[in-house]
Amino acid sequence: MKILLAVDGSTFTKKMLAYVAVHDEWLGARHQYTVVHVVPKIPPRAASFLAREDVDAYYANESEKVFKPIRTFFGKHDLRAEFAGVSGHAGETIAKLADRGSFDLLIMGSHGHGQLGNLVMGSVATRIVAGCRVPVLLVR
Numbered sequence: 404m405k406i407l408l409a410v411d412g413s414t415f416t417k418k419m420l421a422y423v424a425v426h427d428e429w430l431g432a433r434h435q436y437t438v439v440h441v442v443p444k445i446p447p448r449a450a451s452f453l454a455r456e457d458v459d460a461y462y463a464n465e466s467e468k469v470f471k472p473i474r475t476f477f478g479k480h481d482l483r484a485e486f487a488g489v490s491g492h493a494g495e496t497i498a499k500l501a502d503r504g505s506f507d508l509l510i511m512g513s514h515g516h517g518q519l520g521n522l523v524m525g526s527v528a529t530r531i532v533a534g535c536r537v538p539v540l541l542v543r
Contacts, residue, residue, distance in 0.1 A: 405435045407506040407537070408484075409497045412440070412469035415512030419542040420476055423510060429540075436484035438473055439500055440466045441493040462490045494530025501537040513541040 406429065410416045423429045442465045444450075450458050466488025477484045489496055501509045513528040532539050 404433070404507045405505065406437070407497075407501050407504065407509045408436060408438045408473075409493075409509060409511035409531070410438055410440050410469055410473060411493070411512075412472075413512065415542075416469075416473075417512075419510060419512035420473065422542045424476075424480070429508075429510065430480060430482070432482060436477070436482065437487060437504065437506070438470065438484050439487045439489065439497060440469045441496045442466060442488065442490045443492070444490045463488055494527045495534060497527070498531045498534035501531075501535050501539075506537050508540060509535065509537050510540045510542065513543050 408419070408423075410419075442462045445453070445458060445461070466486075470486050470488070473484075474486070487500070489500070497509070497511075509531070511528065511531070513526075528539075528541055532541075
């Protein structure tokens with residue numbers, strides 16, 4: 404199974420990884436894993452004052468901060484994973500990546516704000532579920 408893990412480095416990512424670790428059906432060498440982290444884009448006006456290399460380095464560094472403990476997680480379980488740090492709007496970018504990458508499943512942690520919280524703050528998870536054709540497993 405080709406599994407996409409959407410991560411943001413929060414406690415909800417840690418809960419999601421803990422869930423995956425205790426469920427044999429989601430963890431094992433028979434699966435292919437891709438871990439994705441989305442860094443919000445630097446506003447165009449601000450980015451225009453920076454060298455392209457500096458912007459790219461910023462995005463890579465922000466993603467690597469999130470990926471470091473997840474690399475350790477995969478190392479402890481003796482599993483391989485691909486890591487993709489991208490920039491954009493998290494909900495839309497993850498949904499598009501899941502669809503284009505022909506993934507069988509997307510697993511991610513959810514803050515679980517509820518309907519009122521989603522109405523006021525919006526929800527990355529809600530946008531992904533609405534915009535993605537791949538099955539999504541939300542872990543709270």
